[in-house]
Amino acid sequence: MAHTPAPGAQRLLDHAIWWHVYPLGALGAPAVLEGGVDAPVEHRLPRLVAWLDHVVELGCSGVLLGPVFAASSHGYDTLDHDRVDPRLGDEGDLDQLIEEARGRGLSVLLDGVFNHVGADHPMVHDPDRAHLLKQGEDGRPAAWEGHEGLVELDHGNPDVEQLVVDVMLRWLRHGIAGWRLDVAYAVPADFWARVTARVREEFPDALFVGEVIHGDYAQVVADSDLDTVTQYELWKAVWSSIHDTNCWELAHALGRHDALLDSFVPQTFVGNHDVTRIATQVGEEARRSRSRCS
Structure with missing residues (x-):
């Protein structure tokens, strides 16, 4: 049986119009994060605040942010889910953007990259956390769809489930409305069902949007308990x-x-x-x- 969205999530499903922006590109961030997560912070993220009145004028009711967490290059090669990318700013900058958006009646979704991490993520080089990664036939961490810069997480491992729950809850507590789940189609549906059930215990109205390109959309929603998937x-x-x-x-x-x-x-x-x-x-x-x- 399909998940029945809570009233808050259902309102977003029925009425929200999202302004989808890719911050790294829109704000002119360097293509590569030189120096890693401890690189000097450039406070670019607050520049998006100036666009929010325009977003309202367009008739939108929400902002869907592309990746904002520390990453090696394009944002989908995550280095740290708990830190804002230094090319964009810091946690205070993200909090300000969320607050300014909510003050205009705009909901905010974050892009959750939980299928894989960047090849330079600390866990990839830490033997004590190797169990969090899917292993290839050669015994090395498995590259996602042949992309050597992206390493797959092992979604059958309870510690990966806990990691994703912790990240989701951390940023929901900052006031976001929910998550766009990157590459949701590549993650086992029962993983999403377990994670979202735990997150909804604290945030029942959180919205979960799965990136699904093709297949039986209705069955994916029913099996995963996601609220919706992308209509490609x-x-x-x-x-x-x-x-x-x-x-x-x-x-x-x-x-x-x-x-x-x-x-x-x-x-x-x-x-x-x-x-x-x-x-x-x-x-x-x-x-x-x-x-x-x-």
């Missing part, structure tokens, strides 16, 4: 209907979407950090013309 099928059909005048794909995707609403509210989106922006995807001519699928 509809995203693809939207730009295809404009770029290729593929009205059949859009009609099929909308039918699928309507059926999904019987069990959960999918997280729809126009674009995100992983895909080409829709204006670029459809091209100049299509941007200027009306959709022929109306």
